[in-house]
Amino acid sequence: MTGLIRSEIRKVFTTNLWWALLIPVAVLSLGSGWMGTGFGSINQIEAELGRPLPLGLLTMSMSTNFSTIFAGLLGALAIAGEHRNKSITTTYLTADSRGAVLAAKLLTYTGLGLLYGVVNVAAGTIGALLGAGTNGLGELADWFSVGGAGLLAMVLWTLLGVGFGAVVASPVVAVMVLLIYKFVFEFIVTSFLLTSDPSGVSAYLPGTAGSGIVGNLAVPVFVRAVSGTNEQMVPQDVFDVLHFFFGGSYGHPWWLSLLTFAGYTAVFVLAGWLVSGRRDVT
Amino acid sequence: MHDGSGRILVQNLSKNFGPVNAVRDLSFAVEPGVVTGFLGPNGSGKTTTLRMALGLVSPSAGAVTINGVPFRQLRNPATVVGAVLEAQSFHPTRTARNHLRCYAAAMNVPDTQVDHALELVGLTGAAHRGAGGFSLGMRQRLALATALLGDPQVLILDEPANGLDPEGIAWLRSFLRSFAASGRTVLVSSHLLREMEHTVDHVVIVSQGECVYNGHLDDLRAEQRSRVLVQASDPAALVTALHEDGLDVETLPDGQLGVTGSDAKSIADRALQAGVAIYGMQDENVDLEQLFFRLTSGQYVAGSPQQDAGPSQHDTGPYQQDTAEAPASGWGPPGGTGSHQQQESQQQDAGQDEPGQRGGLGGGA
Numbered sequence: 001m002t003g004l005i006r007s008e009i010r011k012v013f014t015t016n017l018w019w020a021l022l023i024p025v026a027v028l029s030l031g032s033g034w035m036g037t038g039f040g041s042i043n044q045i046e047a048e049l050g051r052p053l054p055l056g057l058l059t060m061s062m063s064t065n066f067s068t069i070f071a072g073l074l075g076a077l078a079i080a081g082e083h084r085n086k087s088i089t090t091t092y093l094t095a096d097s098r099g100a101v102l103a104a105k106l107l108t109y110t111g112l113g114l115l116y117g118v119v120n121v122a123a124g125t126i127g128a129l130l131g132a133g134t135n136g137l138g139e140l141a142d143w144f145s146v147g148g149a150g151l152l153a154m155v156l157w158t159l160l161g162v163g164f165g166a167v168v169a170s171p172v173v174a175v176m177v178l179l180i181y182k183f184v185f186e187f188i189v190t191s192f193l194l195t196s197d198p199s200g201v202s203a204y205l206p207g208t209a210g211s212g213i214v215g216n217l218a219v220p221v222f223v224r225a226v227s228g229t230n231e232q233m234v235p236q237d238v239f240d241v242l243h244f245f246f247g248g249s250y251g252h253p254w255w256l257s258l259l260t261f262a263g264y265t266a267v268f269v270l271a272g273w274l275v276s277g278r279r280d281v282t
Numbered sequence: 283m284h285d286g287s288g289r290i291l292v293q294n295l296s297k298n299f300g301p302v303n304a305v306r307d308l309s310f311a312v313e314p315g316v317v318t319g320f321l322g323p324n325g326s327g328k329t330t331t332l333r334m335a336l337g338l339v340s341p342s343a344g345a346v347t348i349n350g351v352p353f354r355q356l357r358n359p360a361t362v363v364g365a366v367l368e369a370q371s372f373h374p375t376r377t378a379r380n381h382l383r384c385y386a387a388a389m390n391v392p393d394t395q396v397d398h399a400l401e402l403v404g405l406t407g408a409a410h411r412g413a414g415g416f417s418l419g420m421r422q423r424l425a426l427a428t429a430l431l432g433d434p435q436v437l438i439l440d441e442p443a444n445g446l447d448p449e450g451i452a453w454l455r456s457f458l459r460s461f462a463a464s465g466r467t468v469l470v471s472s473h474l475l476r477e478m479e480h481t482v483d484h485v486v487i488v489s490q491g492e493c494v495y496n497g498h499l500d501d502l503r504a505e506q507r508s509r510v511l512v513q514a515s516d517p518a519a520l521v522t523a524l525h526e527d528g529l530d531v532e533t534l535p536d537g538q539l540g541v542t543g544s545d546a547k548s549i550a551d552r553a554l555q556a557g558v559a560i561y562g563m564q565d566e567n568v569d570l571e572q573l574f575f576r577l578t579s580g581q582y583v584a585g586s587p588q589q590d591a592g593p594s595q596h597d598t599g600p601y602q603q604d605t606a607e608a609p610a611s612g613w614g615p616p617g618g619t620g621s622h623q624q625q626e627s628q629q630q631d632a633g634q635d636e637p638g639q640r641g642g643l644g645g646g647a
Contacts, residue, residue, distance in 0.1 A: 007388035014380040015373055086371035090428055093336060094360040094388040281338040282330075282369065
């Protein structure tokens with residue numbers, strides 16, 4: 001297994017995809033952290049309130065929830081890409097089993113997901129520091145929890161991608177479906193459910209669950225910081241608007257989002273294992 | 283674990299793709315020490331059979347074992363079987379050397395083997411170029427280098443001569459022969475018998491997914507009987523006379539007689555005896571290629587191809603041959619390596635002289 005993991009690591013770092021997809025992650029996180037905390041009027045609001053606003057946590061949540069798609073695409077191309085350039089044949093001929101190939105890829109891409117997560121958190125933090133100094137990031141414990149949740153979200157999205165790519169075995173299908181689902185389909189569904197979702201279904205959709213891992217931590221932290229002792233008096237509409245932009249759903253715990261999304265990831269990985277194990281490679 | 287015999291055993295193998303029977307009840311054995319040709323026209327099921335042997339495609343029925351076990355049960359399979367398949371390719375921007383390093387890691391083979399493999403197939407000069415810019419011939423060489431990385435005991439090649447120029451084919455031929463001569467197994471498919479005639483010792487010929495000949499190439503050659511074409515004044519009388527002598531006579535569409543098992547002189551004597559005038563006679567030699575056509579397409583002969591191949595099948599049944607010695611270990615084909623490398627360096631020199639030919643055999647440049 002160590003040999004297969006070494007092989008996968010070499011495959012990743014002898015081609016350009018890993019950094020080509022990492023650049024937008026870093027740029028987005030840095031940009032949103034900087035822009036989102038550096039508005040001129042924020043200083044005046046903070047002066048009125050008498051306390052700093054941890055906007056950096058919100059922007060980190062937003063950039064994480066946007067950047068996870070790049071991690072997902074990287075993961076999706078792990079196996080689908082090999083089908084495209086037909087190196088999958090060689091890969092299967094040089095491994096003990098197809099399951100071993102998938103396992104080696106999952107372990108390798110866990111590391112890559114962590115790398116993406118670290119770059120995302122670091123760039124988002126640097127951006128917030130540039131925009132608002134240490135005031136933009138709130139308490140250290142809050143920063144750690146939001147950043148840590150960002151790492152988890154990034155890793156899970158990467159692994160979901162690996163499983164999905166193993167199911168479809170076509171990079172075009174994998175990329176299109178992931179992008180259209182995340183940015184079109186679920187956006188429409190959640191927009192519709194925003195006004196009429198009595199049973200709270202939308203929190204369990206893959207995209208919302210994924211963004212809830214970070215969003216359900218960052219949004220309540222932010223509201224608490226803004227409202228101080230008056231937290232109970234903040235209307236749900238405020239939360240809904242914040243969750244809509246920064247991820248998550250009102251009153252939904254972050255760990256439930258984590259479990260939900262981990263469930264989706266497990267389903268795709270299992271499906272990928274079953275499908276790729278039986279597929280005829282021609 | 284596998285038995286180390288180097289034998290590939292195909293037993294009652296079938297594969298249906300929907301309504302299409304790509305392979306039908308195919309059985310044959312491939313023994314170490316000789317080069318076995320797997321021949322048949324395009325679409326006869328060769329590639330599907332090889333992919334089933336390598337665990338890439340699941341058979342509808344039957345099984346293939348290598349060293350006594352199915353491919354998927356081999357541990358670190360690339361150290362037992364090396365394969366060069368048609369639909370096998372490379373990441374376009376990954377260099378040849380990095381490609382090999384990726385798979386050397388997967389096989390737990392030291393990285394030094396990578397440079398050996400590149401040298402062996404004559405790609406050292408192109409080691410740092412992306413495989414996407416390679417010619418077909420260079421890709422075949424890189425695929426072969428990948429197959430040889432694990433120093434396998436069994437080599438399976440699907441149409442390896444495709445894209446190689448005549449010099450490359452000659453190189454491949456001597457390489458495969460010395461690889462087999464070291465006691466290892468070589469199974470090589472082709473749709474051209476002529477291309478493989480001087481490479482293979484044993485042939486398995488398939489047509490429409492079925493085995494039509496399985497035996498030594500020399501036996502196949504011995505089967506090629508020449509016949510005499512005779513133009514006679516009274517063909518019917520001559521046929522009667524020749525039948526009395528127990529000869530096989532066929533009346534051809536143009537009115538000539540095709541006589542097998544005799545020669546022109548005896549036929550002329552017999553015709554004189556029978557009072558039939560001979561207007562013309564001609565010896566017709568059936569060459570190996572025509573025999574191959576006959577075997578692989580039923581329309582060329584009156585009988586079915588299977589019957590044609592009948593006599594030679596009994597001696598090469600899948601279960602009858604002895605276990606050969608386990609092949610020697612070590613890098614490359616023993617006994618032949620030195621001369622190959624010499625040949626390689628010459629080829630590289632040629633490649634440098636003519637950059638335009640880099641895609642061809644030299645590969646280096």
